[in-house]
Amino acid sequence: MVPSPDFRFRPATSADLPLLAAALLANLNAVRPTVTANTLETDPRFRHYVADFAGPHDFGVVAETPTGEPLGVAWARLSTHSDPAPGYLGDDTPEVLITVFEGQRGLGIGYELLIEIEKLAIGRGFTRLSLWVEDGNRSRRLYERRGYRPAEGAIDTRTMVKKL
Numbered sequence: 001m002v003p004s005p006d007f008r009f010r011p012a013t014s015a016d017l018p019l020l021a022a023a024l025l026a027n028l029n030a031v032r033p034t035v036t037a038n039t040l041e042t043d044p045r046f047r048h049y050v051a052d053f054a055g056p057h058d059f060g061v062v063a064e065t066p067t068g069e070p071l072g073v074a075w076a077r078l079s080t081h082s083d084p085a086p087g088y089l090g091d092d093t094p095e096v097l098i099t100v101f102e103g104q105r106g107l108g109i110g111y112e113l114l115i116e117i118e119k120l121a122i123g124r125g126f127t128r129l130s131l132w133v134e135d136g137n138r139s140r141r142l143y144e145r146r147g148y149r150p151a152e153g154a155i156d157t158r159t160m161v162k163k164l
């Protein structure tokens with residue numbers, strides 16, 4: 001796959017919270033419209049995936065143009081057995097979210113973002129990553145290409161896992 005000609009990576013920080021909110025909105029509406037910008041912050045997934053980013057266990061990477069225009073983002077968070085996010089697989093397994101913004105998709109940026117977030121996870125000592133993908137979302141093919149597989153024992157059957 002040929003990557004978009006000009007992009008670079010930088011770490012995602014707390015200043016990227018609005019970017020993560022926009023990314024989550026795109027993801028939640030990827031298969032069919034479910035959430036609006038007005039209702040996003042009341043959705044429990046906002047609390048799980050975006051609120052208070054970046055805490056000590058959060059990490060992420062932004063793909064941007066040389067002039068700093070964001071093209072996409074991948075980030076990861078832990079949730080707990082007592083308050084699991086949809087793709088929860090264990091207290092030691094961060095769940096990855098990934099979004100490439102409209103107009104930039106299908107150019108290889110998502111694939112490269114997955115490589116970067118996996119490197120960050122390995123650097124932090126994690127041994128696996130999970131992600132949650134809705135039925136009918138063709139991004140599943142991308143995850144399979146990066147070695148993600150259906151996760152056995154997940155709370156939700158749409159959870160995938162990759163051993164790092």
Ligand SMILES: CC(C)(COP(=O)(O)OP(=O)(O)OC[C@H]1O[C@@H](n2cnc3c(N)ncnc32)[C@H](O)[C@@H]1OP(=O)(O)O)[C@@H](O)C(=O)NCCC(=O)NCCS
Pocket residue numbers: 001026027030098099100101104105106107108109110111112132133134137138139140141142143
């Ligand atoms: C999924 C996504 C992050 C992939 O990033 P990308 O840069 O488009 O992906 P790449 O170019 O590296 O790889 C291409 C693969 O991405 C996926 N993809 C490409 N366009 C897509 C789109 N509009 N929606 C969903 N998946 C898409 C497909 O799996 C594609 O593989 P295929 O050509 O064999 O179908 C990006 O398309 C996106 O943000 N889509 C909308 C939101 C979404 O579905 N997020 C994932 C929620 S689990």
